[in-house]
Amino acid sequence: MSLALKSRLTKIARIAGKFALGLMAFVVLIVLACVILNSFDAPLSNQAKALLASHPNPYASDENIYLAMAGLEGAGERPITEMGQERIAAYNQGLDSMLLNPETASKVNSKWDSAKLAFVGKLELGPQRTASIWTDVKSHHHDIAALLASNQLLYQRYLSLHRLRDYYETARPSYLAPLVFVPQPLRILYLSDVATRIQSGTSQQQRDALDDIRQDLQMWRTVLKGEGTLLSKMLAAASLHADLILVAELIADPNSDLARLNDVLDPILLPFDLKDYRIGSAFPAEFRGIAALYKTITLANSFAASSWRNKMSNAFQAHFFKLNASENMSAAQAARWTALADSEPSLFYRNRDANRDWVKENEPHLSLSILYNPIGKILLAIATPQNDAYPLRVYDVAAYQRLVYLVFQLRRQHIQTADVASFLPAHPEWSTHPVDGKPFHWNAETGEFAVNTLGEHSKAQRFSVILR
Numbered sequence: 026m027s028l029a030l031k032s033r034l035t036k037i038a039r040i041a042g043k044f045a046l047g048l049m050a051f052v053v054l055i056v057l058a059c060v061i062l063n064s065f066d067a068p069l070s071n072q073a074k075a076l077l078a079s080h081p082n083p084y085a086s087d088e089n090i091y092l093a094m095a096g097l098e099g100a101g102e103r104p105i106t107e108m109g110q111e112r113i114a115a116y117n118q119g120l121d122s123m124l125l126n127p128e129t130a131s132k133v134n135s136k137w138d139s140a141k142l143a144f145v146g147k148l149e150l151g152p153q154r155t156a157s158i159w160t161d162v163k164s165h166h167h168d169i170a171a172l173l174a175s176n177q178l179l180y181q182r183y184l185s186l187h188r189l190r191d192y193y194e195t196a197r198p199s200y201l202a203p204l205v206f207v208p209q210p211l212r213i214l215y216l217s218d219v220a221t222r223i224q225s226g227t228s229q230q231q232r233d234a235l236d237d238i239r240q241d242l243q244m245w246r247t248v249l250k251g252e253g254t255l256l257s258k259m260l261a262a263a264s265l266h267a268d269l270i271l272v273a274e275l276i277a278d279p280n281s282d283l284a285r286l287n288d289v290l291d292p293i294l295l296p297f298d299l300k301d302y303r304i305g306s307a308f309p310a311e312f313r314g315i316a317a318l319y320k321t322i323t324l325a326n327s328f329a330a331s332s333w334r335n336k337m338s339n340a341f342q343a344h345f346f347k348l349n350a351s352e353n354m355s356a357a358q359a360a361r362w363t364a365l366a367d368s369e370p371s372l373f374y375r376n377r378d379a380n381r382d383w384v385k386e387n388e389p390h391l392s393l394s395i396l397y398n399p400i401g402k403i404l405l406a407i408a409t410p411q412n413d414a415y416p417l418r419v420y421d422v423a424a425y426q427r428l429v430y431l432v433f434q435l436r437r438q439h440i441q442t443a444d445v446a447s448f449l450p451a452h453p454e455w456s457t458h459p460v461d462g463k464p465f466h467w468n469a470e471t472g473e474f475a476v477n478t479l480g481e482h483s484k485a486q487r488f489s490v491i492l493r
Contacts, residue, residue, distance in 0.1 A: 059345070059396045066347040073349075073356035076309045077316060079198075080252060084191035086110050090248060091194050091257075095205045097182050098141035105182050106189075109205075112137060113196050116203055123201050124321045130201040137203070144210045145175040148217060158213070159274035162220045169217045179211055180218075187240035192251025198310050199317035206260055215241070216271050223275060232289055239293045242268050250301055255311055255415055258304040262419045265426070266486075273429045273490045276436055283436055291437075294430045299459055302423045304416055305367030312359035316352055319401075323348050342400060351401030358384070358405070366416045370459040373420075377413045417460065418480030424458045425476050425488050428465055431455040432474060432490045442469055 086092055087106045096109025116123075116133065123130040148168055162169060173180060186207075196202045222234035242265060249261035272294065275281050283290065323343065361380050368376045395402060434440075434455065440448050449456040449464055457464050458477060466475045475489035482488075 059399075062397050063345050063347065067350040067353060069349045070353045070356060072360060073352045076312050076356045076359055077352070079309070079313065082193045082195060082252075084193050088189050088191045089195070090186055090189045090192045090244065091205060091251070091253065093182075093186055093189055094207060095203065097186075097207065098143075098179070100140045100142055105185070110195075112203065116201075117195075117197050120197050120199060120201065120317075124199070124317065125324055127201065127321075134203065142179060144179060144208055144214075146172045148172055148210065148213055157274060158216050159220050159224075159271055159278065162217045163224065165217070166221060166225070169214070169221055172214050173218060176211070176214065180214065183207065183211055183215055184237070187237070187244050189244070190247065192248045192253060192257075194251075194253045194257065194310065197317070198254065198313035200314060201317075202254075202314070204256075206256075207264075212264065212267070216267060220271060220275075228285060231286065235286065235289045235293060238268055238272060239289075242293065246297060246301055249304070249419070252306060253310060254314065255304070255307045255412075258307050258419065259415065262422045266422045269422070269426055269429050270487055273432060276429070276433050277490050277492050279493050283433075287437055290433060294426075294433050296423070296426045296430055296455075299370055299423060302370075302419050302459075303367045304419055305363040305365075307415075308359045308362040308366065308412070311362075312355055315355050319348055319351050319355075319404075322346060322404075345398065346400040346404075347398040350398045351405065354401065354405050362412045365413060370420055370423075371462065373416065373460050380413065414481050416480075418482065420458070420460050421476060421478045421480045421482065421488060424460075424465075424478075427455050427457075427459070428474055428476055428488075428490060431465070432492065435492070442472070445469065 082089075087104065089106060089109075092106045092109035092113065094109065095112050096105035096107065099105060099108030099112070101108055119129065119133060123133070148165065194205075196205075219234045219237055222230050226234060245261045245264040245268070248257055249265070251257070272290075276283065276290070323346070361383060365373070365376050365380050431449075431452065434452070435445065435448065445467060446469070449467065453462075453464075458479065460479055461477075463477055466477060467473075468475075472492040473489055474492070478488050
């Protein structure tokens with residue numbers, strides 16, 4: 026190797042070494058700056074403080090649908106609200122220890138599941154919102170009667186929910202909270218029994234069955250308007266949808282004698298005020314659940330780790346996660362989701378676009394701001410779904426309620442097929458979607474009306490009515 030080549034290689038190696046040292050020094054400075062920058066937490070914002078404080082519960086326990094649902098399958102002989110209250114109280118008292126050790130929650134839930142009153146038997150009918158319960162029950166009268174006899178206690182407990190007038194979730198929000206809902210087999214049995222009584226009962230039995238549906242609609246309306254999480258809102262909307270499908274099939278069935286039931290059907294089917302479909306109150310509850318998750322992270326980092334390496338790792342992660350700063354960001358998002366979900370339906374898309382622009386502007390970017398509370402910002406970006414889809418799913422049910430009432434009026438007023446097209450624009454309050462204002466699709470050849478849905482639903486869910 027020539028001296029000139031050796032000298033050139035030595036020079037290159039020296040430059041490369043200086044560059045590597047410079048790069049290492051730069052990285053060390055960035056890490057040091059990041060460590061110093063994350064040596065303090067931001068003060069909790071007034072907005073976060075306000076959202077962390079839930080509204081006081083103004084309702085008596087024995088009037089709370091939430092507690093009744095929580096105790097619906099209780100094994101005891103006591104009132105279901107009492108059993109539900111005990112179930113939720115046990116969770117509330119044990120939540121702090123559950124956050125430290127999530128396995129405790131599964132033990133509490135398994136204890137409840139193993140003792141609860143189980144639904145006996147099976148009814149070979151499809152899901153509430155995809156199958157035609159109205160049609161299927163015609164060949165299952167004996168099966169329905171047998172299931173009613175086997176599950177009479179559960180069935181009467183479900184009917185007792187109709188007598189309650191308030192809904193307030195008393196569980197402390199967290200991802201460990203008990204799932205409170207009505208079992209699907211019980212719901213299907215309820216709808217099947219109502220359909221059977223309408224199809225084959227006396228005039229009074231038909232009216233009683235329709236009154237049951239009226240009470241059921243009002244009960245789920247109360248749940249939808251109540252103080253609960255997104256899960257409760259979605260369950261309420263799904264149950265309203267299933268009730269409406271059943272009544273829609275009653276109206277569309279040419280064998281139904283609507284003339285004798287008009288006075289009962291009209292108040293049942295009259296669309297709710299659109300304010301009842303606003304679900305903004307769910308987002309503060311969701312925020313409090315996220316805050317509980319953040320608390321879990323901080324508690325986990327304070328644990329005594331199994332080895333010094335894990336201790337160092339936990340301490341390092343804890344340093345770059347700031348509880349207050351993370352809650353401040355989540356609170357700001359929750360407030361915007363609340364405002365969007367509670368805005369006028371006709372302004373929803375405009376407000377949604379503005380909200381999405383705000384999210385883009387405030388999400389983590391490749392800038393110096395990412396250096397502060399990086400773990401909190403990453404968690405927020407990962408955990409935040411497109412929450413604007415939920416209000417649209419609920420408004421689709423509101424649109425379907427309009428459609429059912431429209432079909433009822435067509436049958437009631439004896440509107441002929443040739444006159445339907447002119448009837449629709451004369452009644453936009455029944456024939457258009459409340460969000461985009463577009464008219465429902467009408468196929469004169471098949472007699473089908475359909476809502477042009479805006480939310481995300483499985484394809485099998487029914488948002489149409491066929492006039493036969």
